[in-house]
Amino acid sequence: MSRTDKHAPHYVQLNDIGAPALARHDHTLFGKPKVQTRVVRDRSGKVKWQDEPIVMQIAIILRWRPDLVTGTLRSEMLTAQKIAHQALAKGSSPKDYIDTGRTRRAKVTREVTLGRYADYCTAGVATHRDGRIRGQRKLYAPCENELTPEDWGTTWGRGRFERKYRVNADGRLSSRTAVRATRGRLTRLADSGEDLDDIDYDISH
Known part of the structure; x- marks a missing residue:
């Protein structure tokens, strides 16, 4: 499945250079073990x-x-x-x-130690999808990066209904309908001889 840069998964966008992100700090995790709870199964694979x-x-x-x-x-x-x-x-x-x-x-569950958290602030550090620091096998990031609300909304693909009614759309961008209508209006004005320099419009998106 091909993706554009704008619609790439959030963990891919966060690792891009210059990606707009917000830092979420949790310095209480410095040096602590990374623990995950897992379900216990019997030999046949059934959950206990x-x-x-x-x-x-x-x-x-x-x-x-x-x-x-x-x-x-x-x-x-x-x-x-x-x-x-x-x-x-x-x-x-x-x-x-x-x-x-x-x-x-x-x-029935059990706790499994996956690794430990780094003992320094990791805001802005590139991480894997599961929170591990890139280049470190068992070292996890206590401070995480988050996309801005506007960029988070463009992370996932939208269905036909959402595209039609601009649900979960990026509010910073003009809709294709608005761009098409603006271009048509400007074309008609240009054909009638109007001076377009005095008209306020924005079809940059």
Whole structure:
């Protein structure tokens, strides 16, 4: 798939020399390991699942309305509210999180260390798509570059509806319809003998 420079992926535009970008600094990551959470699978490739407790804030639990539900959910809500009241009586804050006594199915995950963050500011440094610094195998950039909102809008291709109604279009550029109409108006004025030097127009795009 061919792309123009304007519609290249954002990570390609950011690595271009002189690309308009905004720096997003996060110096708290200096020297820390780069960790990623991955799903654990068995030998056949299926995702492993486990039952994990549901932890919620006390204030949210106390706002529940058990009278609006019936069956097992009603009894579980009443049990969770009882646990919340007991936690408040022991001195807990309404903002504290407690075990509600309920469980849910969740994927088994593990943390994998991919590398570490650089111990210096990396704003303006060329990076790969996954955040690694170019030329460094396991060194990641703590400070990232971002395209300006105008250039970010031109990164992705637009569908027929978006092109027709100028949805997500670059507001700095004139539409093709406006350019075509302006050129036609100027052509008619020139054919009628008007002096175009006194007319205010812009069809540079």
